[in-house]
Every structure is written in C-alpha cells, then in structure tokens.
Amino acid sequence: MRMPNKPLSKGKERFIEQLGERGLIEIIVNKFNANANRRIVTVGAGEDDCAVIDIDSARGERKYLVVTTDTVQESTHLPEGISPFQIGWTAAAVNLSDVAAMGARPFAFTVAMGIPEHTETSFVKEVVEGIEKCASAYHTAVVGGDITRSKELILTGTCLGFADRPVRRAGARVDDLVCVTGSLGNAALGMNLIKRFRDTEIKVPVKVEEIAKKALFQPLPRIREGIALADSGLVTSMIDISDGLAISLAELAKSSGVGFEIYEDKVPVLSEELRTAEAFDLSSIGVERRALASYGGDYELLFTINIDANGLERMSETIEMSVIGKVTPHEAGIYFKKGEEKEKIELVGYQHF
C-alpha cells in the first residue's frame, strides 16, 4: 500500500497521468475510508504499509478466517457495455461470492488496480465507487489497495471473512437434496442479448434487456443466504455458480465423491421478473440450456442439504431457493433428467487457457 503525499487534488485533472500517482491514490483512499468501521479497522486503506484490523472486534465468536482472491480483467471478464461503476462492483462481487460460498461473513477487502496510462480520472473514480458500493452493501470495508500502470484494466480483489463452520465443497452425502438459490440463466440471457442476438431478428422487450443486463453487469453475491445456510447446520456442501451450473456440479461431485441426479424442469430458469416481464416467449431463444451449462455469471449458490420436508418449508420462507435434484453415488455420475430422458453431463464451462 502506498501513501498519498501530494496536497489535496482539486479533481480537475481529466486524465490520471495529469493527476499523478499520489493524487490518484488520495482520491481512491478518501472514497474507501469513508465507510470503514473504525472499531474494527484500526488502520485503513492508504494510511500505512498495511491495513490493521482488530481481530476480536471483527470476528465476534467466529473461529475461522477465510480468504479468497479473484481477478477481473478487461479483455477476458468484462462484457461489452458494462459501465465503470459496474466493473468496480463486479470486482468486489466475484470475491464476495466466494466468501458467501463458504457460509462466511465478509469484513475486509483489498483491491490491486492495473490501469492503462491514458485513462480518464472520472472513469477511475466510478470504478472505485463501484468497488466501495458493492463492498459496503455487504458490510465489508475496503482496507487496502495498490495501483500500477498496465496495458489493460485489471482488478484483483482479495476478500477476508470470518466463519464459525465454513461449508466445504466436500461433504455431500447420498440422498442429500441438491439446491440452488435464486434463479439461473439471467446473466447468460444478458450476454446473448449483447453478443449473439444483436444482429439477428430476435428482439426482446426493453425491460427484459434491462433486467438481464443488470444480472450480467452487476451480480449480487448471496452473502445473507450463505451465512443462513451455514448457520442452519444442515448444509453438507456448497459452491458458487460463477462458471455455470454444470461445472459447479462437477466440482461438488469431485470434491464430495458423489454423483447427482438433476431434474431439469426443477432448475429455476430466469428470475420471476424476467419471466413475467412482458409477453415474450423466452424459450424461443434457448435460455434453458444456457442456464444449465454454458455461460455462468449468475453467482447463485449451489448446495446440498440434509433436511426433512418441514425444515425445507421453513428454510424456503427466508431464503429464495429451489430443490433441483438429489445426491447419488459417485459411480452414477451426473445426470440431468427430463421426464424419462436422462442426459449425462460432461464438464463444460469457461476455462481461461
């Protein structure tokens, strides 16, 4: 972490190279420290060589520290049309989602930003605003950062959380129920609206486009749900669905040494607001298959749970969730069932290399 050393910038500099590194840091640091809880964050972003956190105030009674790091980058991760605010939001959200998948409560976030030389100051300010707004929406302080000049925009976040009983990917047992939070395929629809359908005859209502793009551009990590699921003590394994349902199922299966039978028509495809947005036949554009397999970006939680019907009903009152299948022995593999048809799922999803 580097310290600001220049007098307060008046913010009139259009490009960051006019502002200088220290002027830029000052703007960023002021934004990040505005909401830090000073009982927990003793030393915040840009204030010293490291941030300092009072462990006992931050952890409460929780026994485990969790940590994850994840990068978003212009050329690889950022869909066309995303705003600077949403880029920042996404950089925080993808990390928070990993913390959610452990059933942990996030409390601190750091971000290293690689920024191309000729970037407008207002662009950086909006990215920073997006990071800060996403983090603080989940009661997480941005406690540190770093900026470097790079060839393309690249944001690496690291998120810290506390958990009492972290939920692993390993732990699913045969006959557990398989569930997801929320609904799938919203971000995939957004991506298709941008890419595949743009120059075709397929036109969707403006409201559908808005909602789908929001799902794609500004994902909502399931922090509250992750904590509630972990606290229930009934969840046996959990993962977030950043790279699509099929790949997450394969990862849970491998870690837990189990198979899955998934009822295709139970998979909650598209959020209610999308399905009811306007009279529009979404099935015409094949969203179901995409929700199941190809593109991720929904950041819902996939989990297995050992629960009876009563317990399930109670849990569904506080958490938006769907039972989509059950855990089977490892030898059975992963199957999607639709009526009497069974389809074996192979590993599909995004790989960076």
Add this chain to the structure above:
Amino acid sequence: MRMPNKPLSKGKERFIEQLGERGLIEIIVNKFNANANRRIVTVGAGEDDCAVIDIDSARGERKYLVVTTDTVQESTHLPEGISPFQIGWTAAAVNLSDVAAMGARPFAFTVAMGIPEHTETSFVKEVVEGIEKCASAYHTAVVGGDITRSKELILTGTCLGFADRPVRRAGARVDDLVCVTGSLGNAALGMNLIKRFRDTEIKVPVKVEEIAKKALFQPLPRIREGIALADSGLVTSMIDISDGLAISLAELAKSSGVGFEIYEDKVPVLSEELRTAEAFDLSSIGVERRALASYGGDYELLFTINIDANGLERMSETIEMSVIGKVTPHEAGIYFKKGEEKEKIELVGYQHF
C-alpha cells in the same frame, strides 16, 4: 479460487494453453500446499472457494490482523535479466516487506497471476517455485490464488500477518534517532549495471555484479528485524524503503508531523560484501547519491527509535542497523548534512503515473 478438475497432468505440455487452466492450477496448487502448516491452514490453495485459517492457532496471543496487497508487473516492475524464479520471489517479497514494516509476523499469502497465453509451462512452474520459496522462507503459507490470461505477466500478492503492537508511520517524536536496517544502494547499483553502464566503459568485477543483481532481483524482506524492533517497544515509527530513502523519509515525516536531519556519511551505502568484493572504486559510479535518493528496491526498514546508548548497543548485536540521523521539528523539513553542508531533500522517487 478455482479447483483442479482434470486428471493429474503428466507435465509434458510445453505451453500452458496445451495444459489447460485446470491442469495448470493443479501444478500450482500442489506446489503451494506442500509446505502448508495444516494445524493453521485448514483449507489450502485450490481446495475450495476460499482458504480457511484457524485464527487462534495462527495468531497466538497477537491482537491485530494486518493485510497488504502489491502488484509486480512485467513492463513496470521487473528489471531486465530477472529469472522466472526471481519474479515469483519478488512478488512475495514486496508484500512481505510491507508486513515487516508494521513489525508483524506474516502467516498467509495469496497470489493472482495474469499470464500471457503463449507462456511455457516451465516458466510458470519457476515463477510459482519462487513465490513458494520466498513465502516459506518466512514461514508464510501460500493459501490461495487465481490465474487469468493477460497481455503481460502481472502478479498481485496479498499478505496477511499478525501483530501485537503494529508500528505505524505516525509516531516519530523530536529527538528520536533515525535508523535503517542493512545497507542501501545495492539494488540501485544492480539496476545501473543493467541499464546505464552496459554500453559504457565502466566495467565492474563479476562478483560485484552478482551481488548487486541479487539485491535487485531477489530482495530480502526484513521480517525478523521488523518483529524484533516492534517487540522492543522502543520503535516509534517504521516504513520499508521500497521506493528509495528520500521518499520513505518524506512519508514518515508527513505521517508523524516531524522533520529529519540525516547525516549523509552515516547512511550505510552498499553492503559490506559489495564494498569489499574486490579492489574497485565504487564511488566512481556515484552510488552514494543513488542510494539516498533515486532508485529503491532495497526493502530495508527505516525507523525512528527512542533509545539510550546502552540499549542501542544491545539492539545492534542482534539487528544489523545504523543510526543515520535524528528527528527534528516539522518546520525544519528534511535535511541531509555532510560536514557543514546542508541540503534540503525534496520528494523524489518512483511514481507509476
């Protein structure tokens, strides 16, 4: 963090795109988890959505968690001729040095790697080896990571540590002594050997070149010294000298609201092994000025201390350190004194933008 999903790679693939993301992760994860202390690291790199650390086992009695993040990047931070192993080492070392500057004990490290598509697998393995070796040399477990495809090599590390009494940049008081660990200018000499002197008549002995380049390519964070200084209870402020002495003095001065009087001939220029390497007049290439001001890269600690002559003698027995000046009132500014000459120091040092 992403999980490996492919069967064990046989390591025969020359380029990472042949290996695939999951094969690459598997190699990395195996390396990182080899030395993890399983009492502390419950869930290690690549094993789940987050790493999980048992706080009480890791912290001992220490009250504060410290966290820092720092990036090294091909085009900006890496000197010509650095090996892949040393690139990895440096990525860990620059973060560990920030932890050292708080007087904290590091315990966990995460690294996000942006890697160009057409990179040899052996190159990545050596980078990873360098990260792991540096971290484990300082009893730090690499607990998490991320890889993405990027236009140039970019490594963002995040380091976590624990401290009982973190030493701030603020805290220096008038009449405290100003000290540095080790010696300065070694890395600057290495940089000059690569850049400025390459095509000139200045030739240095091979041994000098080796030592100077090692200082530049493989910096040693002062973890042990940072902890001992913090534990003494006598150190009033501390910072690491990543960007040169002058800039670090300016930062301490600003944070503490003080000035400094530095005795130029007390600044330990070049390590003993460099000064005595062979009969060679190093002053001919102007290393002194460079050690004071221009290029950083030494990663020594600069600190202020409230101590008497006896205490100083005892401390010097266990820590390689030099008194280089004293703290003055803020109004006095920062001066370098050489005999009767006084020179006011302006802020000089590396800025990324």
